[in-house]
Amino acid sequence: MSVGPLPIAPYRRLWLYGVVAGVLFFLVAPIFIVIPISFSDSEFLEFPPRGFSFRWYAAYFNDPQWMAATRVSLIAASLTVLFATPLGTAAAYAIHRAQSRWVRSLHVLMLLPQMVPLILIGIGLFYVYIQLGLVNSMLGIVLAHTLLATPFVVVTVLAGLQSFDMTQEKVARSLGASWPVAFFTVTLPQIRLSVVSGGFFAFITSLDEVVIGLFVAGGDNTVLTRRMFLSLRDQIEPTIAAISSLLIVITLAALIAVALFARKAD
Amino acid sequence: MACSITIRDVRKTYGQFVALDSVSLDIAPGEFLTLLGPSGSGKTTLLMILAGLIRPEAGSITVDGDEILRKPPHLRNIGMVFQNYALFPHMSVGENVGYPLKLRKVGAAERYERAREALKLVQLDHLMDRRINQLSGGQRQRVALARAIVFEPQILLMDEPLSALDKKLREQMQIELKHLHDRLGMTTVYVTHDQREALTMSDRVAVMNHGHILQVAPPRQIYERPSDRFVADFVGESNFLPVEMRDGAAIFGGTALQLAEGQAAGSGNKALLVRPEKLDILSAAPAPEHNPIDGTVEELVYQGETMLIYVTLPGGETIALRRGTRQQALSEMPQVGEPIRLGLHRDDTVLIDEAAHA
Amino acid sequence: MHDMTACQRGHTLNRQELAADERREKRQILGLSLPAAAIILILLVIPVGWLFALSFVSNGEIGLANYARMVEYSAYLSIFSTTILVSLFVTLLCIVLGYPVAYLLGQLPPRLATIGLAFVIVPFWTSILVRTYAWLVILQRQGIVNDALIGIGLIDEPLRLAHNLTGTIIGMTHVMLPFLVLPLYATVRNIDGDLMRAANNMGASPARAFRDVFLPLSMPGLIAGSLLVFILCLGFYVTPQILGGGRVIMVSMKIQQNVQTYFDWGAGSALGVVLLLIVFAIFYLVHRLAGLDRIFAR
């Protein structure tokens, strides 16, 4: 019995290949238009750009406001990783190990941040942060981003746990390891790639977050995306293209790292 | 150094399903005891409870008189070999075997020495630096064994450790395990659903079905004097013939059977257990200790070292007997359709209550 | 008699102690999930609950004024209908564009499928802001599309593509498409090729085999993906705000405006509550029709 892909005769489905290629092009084209434009030497957003220059990158790196926002974003993303990864890993482990209904309803709870419209989370947090004095504070930003990033860690680590043989943890316990020791010496080393992947996803989630940042990440702690959003409303200068290109590169690097991990884990 | 285990009224349920129903069992110090039973009978469950990896609802387990049921597994000092070995793929062979010692804070040098000693016992000390995924099935099995005994536990549990190996290797490992047990002398509980393996290796066999232990006895007694129909059926091949108990005599096909000593008690309907290899083909003049059974040859099945002969009795029952396949015996073999007279020696009669376990 | 007592003893030996141990272990495991659960409860459930309470306060008085306004003013009605229509349309576009992708990738050999999938995953993880900006660049008056169309002589005057409904829909579709393709692909990948072959062998035409075998089996993924897209569209803010140029007002934008421009928490909250109720109602409806646990079963 051959389970697996159906052989499609290419000549018969040419139109299908065409449509799919078109859609895939539609998906990636915008991303790869931004990068050439970021190297343009003119103030107009022409494509293809007529001349080559680093002037928009220079503009970005020489602007203290952009730099401050970048710094805030990077710190927030790093702290979010530090918060969300252990929280998400612990929760995933609990969900995986417990069979009770209680914990399974926790799984649903983990999906809530994806179900509830971001704008609602944004104004809700805004309101609560006003009472707590957390508006425009780093702690407030990191907590909000942790809320959004934790589910990604949970999902990624759960997938890792599902391909892990839990009897190994039982063996370890029979050999003399208490279960925390068994977890750290046997389970974690084997699921570490999915944990690290979850961390990368947490980083990207925090770095790219816009809506909540519009409400709670201003003032001294203005995040990069908020500044970008606000300047997009006024003008669409190529500096944004330069920043966008850098964000794209960071995302790509993270995804490639995750893909390499996934291959190594096989 | 070996210790005794006393299991009392251990009960485990999964929702409505009763996996173990008040199981009690006494295991002597240094004994090799095998849990034998069909798939789903609760063998693994009982073993896991001994190891502390499954918590029963009720019961008591004492080791040398000390209650261990509420002790966490890592404090029980019980070695266990799992059904799928569960070696740690992120450690080398040596690290796997050294792991229990590391947990016991044994220094690196001594750890290395003792891991090597344990691997030597299973003849794998030359593979200490191998990765786990570079080992064959048999080698993995041995590493798992070395890892379970390296910290010198007083009790060793093994859950179908040989079921993934091919027949030859399995038989070789059975002998090796037995020798290892003789050498180390730890109390051993072994799980298998292979009756031959159970009979080969054990001091005593406990036969399980549906969460009950039906009989605990040495291999010979399990095979020769099974206590009930399930045990008789599960261990070895068996024919059952209906007999009626009347005035202390067992009537089969209208005549009273000559019985072995101690078999005559009871009344009502019983079954006569007949093992295929215990039947003789009688010549014209039968010996007086033989119970004669007449029938017609229905089918002959050649199986290599033996021939299986199916015989239909006048009452409609079919029974099977085995003959060796030496040329002389083959030439004297009856033909299909011929009448045949079988003999069952008085001493080989076993009567079993018909009221079998569900 | 004797049996009875043995049996009773068997059921009670160490029973309470073991049950207590069991509960303690359950609590320990539950404890591990507590920090994550607490974050979600404190930062999501409580704030949203608070908004719910706020939605009944208008000018310092408790009542339904905020909700009444939504019914009275036709502006609100049109905002809701815009939101729902745009969301529906985008979901539809995503299905039309995404189904062929998932269908083909699901049948390609794994290596090729992975490459194709990268074209979906990279945009999925790329900042929404970056992608929206890209569309702004592409669709503007002197953008690539207009240049190209004028270049080949199809039009004389540049088309209005950005800062309106067209731009909003293009941008939103681009952002949402991966959310449809990924769950659908996961489902399609698991459809046994033998089933389709069997259908073909029994004389079904490829189109018929697709309709009778493939389509029903891909339904859970399609429903999950469409549901996700539709729900996310309903609350979408960034893309319509930037690409709509003020011509497309979605509920989320009105909420933002109420809160940040007019400081009218009651009005903003009431809109949010209605939005959330719509989301939950859709989940409930899909659950009744198709069973959420079946759709999201791993």
Ligand SMILES: Nc1ncnc2c1ncn2[C@@H]1O[C@H](COP(=O)(O)OP(=O)(O)OP(=O)(O)O)[C@@H](O)[C@H]1O
């Ligand atoms: N976690 C569980 N939930 C529900 N039922 C279970 C669970 N674990 C085991 N069982 C059931 O308990 C019964 C006994 O299982 P156990 O694993 O002890 O059988 P076994 O004798 O080891 O069988 P095998 O020879 O197949 O390994 C089986 O019927 C099994 O289905």
Ligand SMILES: [Mg+2]
């Ligand atoms: Mg088992």
